[in-house]
Amino acid sequence: MILVTGATGNTGRALLGELHARGAGPLRALTRDAARSASLAAFPAGVEAVEGDFEEPESLKRALDGVRSLFLVSRLGPDAEVVAAARQAGVEHVVLVSSITAQTHPHLGPAQENLAVERLLKDSGMAWTILRPTQFASNALMWAASIRDGTPIRAPYADTGLPTIHPADIASVARVALTEPSHCGRTYALTGPQPISARGQVEAIGTALGRRTPLPFVEISRQEAYEQMAAVFGEEAADAVLDVTGGDVNDELLAVRDTVPHITGTPARPFHQWARENVASFH
Numbered sequence: 001m002i003l004v005t006g007a008t009g010n011t012g013r014a015l016l017g018e019l020h021a022r023g024a025g026p027l028r029a030l031t032r033d034a035a036r037s038a039s040l041a042a043f044p045a046g047v048e049a050v051e052g053d054f055e056e057p058e059s060l061k062r063a064l065d066g067v068r069s070l071f072l073v074s075r076l077g078p079d080a081e082v083v084a085a086a087r088q089a090g091v092e093h094v095v096l097v098s099s100i101t102a103q104t105h106p107h108l109g110p111a112q113e114n115l116a117v118e119r120l121l122k123d124s125g126m127a128w129t130i131l132r133p134t135q136f137a138s139n140a141l142m143w144a145a146s147i148r149d150g151t152p153i154r155a156p157y158a159d160t161g162l163p164t165i166h167p168a169d170i171a172s173v174a175r176v177a178l179t180e181p182s183h184c185g186r187t188y189a190l191t192g193p194q195p196i197s198a199r200g201q202v203e204a205i206g207t208a209l210g211r212r213t214p215l216p217f218v219e220i221s222r223q224e225a226y227e228q229m230a231a232v233f234g235e236e237a238a239d240a241v242l243d244v245t246g247g248d249v250n251d252e253l254l255a256v257r258d259t260v261p262h263i264t265g266t267p268a269r270p271f272h273q274w275a276r277e278n279v280a281s282f283h
């Protein structure tokens with residue numbers, strides 16, 4: 001049995017689809033609200049939806065019962081208790097979604113949290129594979145309301161190109177790691193196939209929408225972005241996000257890596273593919 005957490009999210013949904021398509025069952029999908037997931041038709045036929053909340057590790061017992069392999073999206077709750085619950089349930093192998101910032105910006109608070117859960121997992125006695133993806137293409141969904149309303153997208157560091165990754169590529173790597181034992185004990189930094197800036201992403205979405213004129217875009221200062229983000233995510237998280245999206249980037253973060261094609265055997269998906277596949281979100 002494979003349990004996919006974050007199963008209604010960008011990566012988990014794609015992972016369930018891949019595992020199901022390749023007959024890698026039985027499959028179980030964790031969600032906090034199975035009725036909502038069913039109404040969204042989020043899971044492929046035959047996938048068992050099970051409710052559980054990382055914030056209440058006791059609630060994970062049923063979900064973890066009989067599970068041998070676990071796809072674990074980190075930092076959604078008390079990771080120490082979640083890892084302990086997996087170990088107690090007899091899980092043999094965990095594929096963990098961490099972040100590339102664990103190696104590019106280990107001084108930042110969120111990266112330290114990622115490093116802490118990586119250490120917990122390594123010390124757990126279970127076999128592990130750690131995925132460290134860079135910025136997700138799906139972060140562009142934060143612009144969907146502006147694009148639908150026709151108001152300008154406002155973003156800082158407009159021309160900093162990062163090798164943004166399609167969540168389906170994280171899922172593809174996870175599928176391989178979950179089904180082939182040779183990936184145990186490995187840590188993989190994952191990126192997309194080319195750098196793309198915020199301005200370039202907006203252009204790609206405009207093209208996917210078939211717009212003849214560019215979507216309105218305004219570059220804003222770090223301070224303006226900070227004030228908006230700190231109000232929602234808190235000051236430390238806002239500073240960290242601004243550093244890793246342009247304010248304090250480094251060669252490690254900017255590097256395009258061949259890990260995705262190397263592990264999956266197929267080229268990494270470019271941002272414009274993600275934009276085409278998700279165009280409905282911007283209509």
Ligand SMILES: NC(=O)c1ccc[n+]([C@@H]2O[C@H](COP(=O)([O-])OP(=O)(O)OC[C@H]3O[C@@H](n4cnc5c(N)ncnc54)[C@H](OP(=O)(O)O)[C@@H]3O)[C@@H](O)[C@H]2O)c1
Binds near residue numbers: 009011054076099
């Ligand atoms: N975005 C980036 O650029 C980036 C970069 C590197 C790493 N990451 C990591 O990627 C992860 C996000 O992945 P994603 O984009 O695939 O997810 P997502 O689309 O943001 O969806 C979040 C998922 O987590 C589940 N979830 C939320 N709170 C939960 C809780 N308390 N208990 C159990 N499940 C919970 C949700 O399920 P239900 O609502 O159905 O319960 C949903 O499936 C984060 O851990 C983040 O640190 C993101």
